[in-house]
Amino acid sequence: MAKPAPRDQGSTTSLQPRALLVEDNYLSASMLAVVLEDQGYHVDTVGTVREATEALKHHDFTHMIVDLMLPDGAGEDVVRAARQAGSKAKVIVVTGVNDPERLRKVVELGPQVMMKPISGEHLLRAMGGDKPDAA
């Protein structure tokens, strides 16, 4: 039985991986947060580019999961902002965009691209499989 992950938003230990989830679709975001938290991640969920940039200023993230179609801009901007902020987070772009040209450009930026719909299991594997729970 896995030990329950600390769900208290305030108390993040340096050992706990922290993920920034940039997704404007409420259902996808909340469900993915549940799945990730279940695996011991501390999850910050934001829905816009502006909020994501703000979050990057205040916290260090080990992982970022970014949607491309955001209400106030593109997920690419978030990826660039993370690079600029010197973030070492592993970035995974999860999107429903099926424009190969755009996706190619995203890949050139560095992150791994995964197409929606994707299961939490696949995503966790892509995130590195380091399950803090299992430790």
Place this chain on the structure above:
Amino acid sequence: VTWIDSVLQWFAGGNRPYMTLFHCMDSDVLWIAITVALDLSVAVGYSLIALHWWQNQRGLRNADARRAMGRMRNIFIFCGLCGYVFIPIKMIWPAWRLYDMFMVVLAYQTWRYAWNARDLKVVYRELGRSGELEHELKEVRTESQVKSDFLNAISHDLRNPLHGMLLATEAAAAQLRRGRIDEAQAILEQSRLAAQQARTMLDNLMEAARGGWRTAIAHDVFDAVIEAGLIAAQHRPLAAQRGVTLRIDGPVALQVRTDRWRFNRIVGNLVQNAVKYTERGEIVVCLAPEREALLVSVDDSGPGIAPHHLERIFDEFYQVGNPERDGSKGAGLGLAMARRFAVQLGGDIEVESEAGAGTRFTLVLPGACGEPGPAARREDGDGEAGAPRPGLHHVTAAAGAAG
């Protein structure tokens, strides 16, 4: 040289005296007759060509073809005018017989031209047709672009609820593993909403596939009030669930002539949209004839639409944000389709909205109320006329009572 002199003199009528008034030789009857006949035949030939142009060139749809034909016509007129240069020459040297010989050639060529112009008709027609085909091709291209954009958009839009559902099953499983039944239940409920959203999208897609690109417009004659009543009856249960009243306003009966299927889709989508966004108050569907146009407005007391969203709400491919990001509010295709149908019927949909006060969509269908009344309606029995009224009245009454 004497023989040249005699030839020149023969062309000019020999030793007959030249008559300035008629520009011919005294009593050279044979040659006068020949000249008149040739002049007439050339004139008739010219008229035929002119008539031919008038009939065919005007009808040409292709602008390039029309220009090309216009140029040919101008050249022809110029040549004709040049022919009359002979007249002053005759005054200096009245070589009447020589002139007639040229006229033979001219008459021959004119008639040959007039005769061949009949074949030109084929060319005209083909040129016109190529214009039409070009136009058609452009339309087909646009249509296929619309279709592929639409498919791209719907596949993009469908990914979101599917993605959410997939994650929701895992999230629910995770919560159940930890014994959190209530959380799991809440997640499953969310998942159900996402499934419904996906279903709405698929319904819209099916609808678009069935009728969105249907080109034939029917001219059904029916009572718009009855039709609107039927539509309202369909949506009243859901509205009632939210405590929203849905009513019809306007005349008791309003005979219109338009595509019934499209009318149903447009008004249905507008009402559906209003029901979706209105949490309290009422929705009023108001029908009114304005001169020959039919106005159908759907008023709601919903949250209204922010001005910067207003211009994008008919956007076909991307759902303009429902601000609270409520996934259950559908895919955002209904309005796009409603407008598309309205435009196909020669009309449009207008929208006015005030944040916090509500939104009014107005469908304008020009010419739909052009029929003067029941008498005209009977004349209009072209097989596509509306269903018998008494039966429908029953249905409306029943549906109204049920709602």
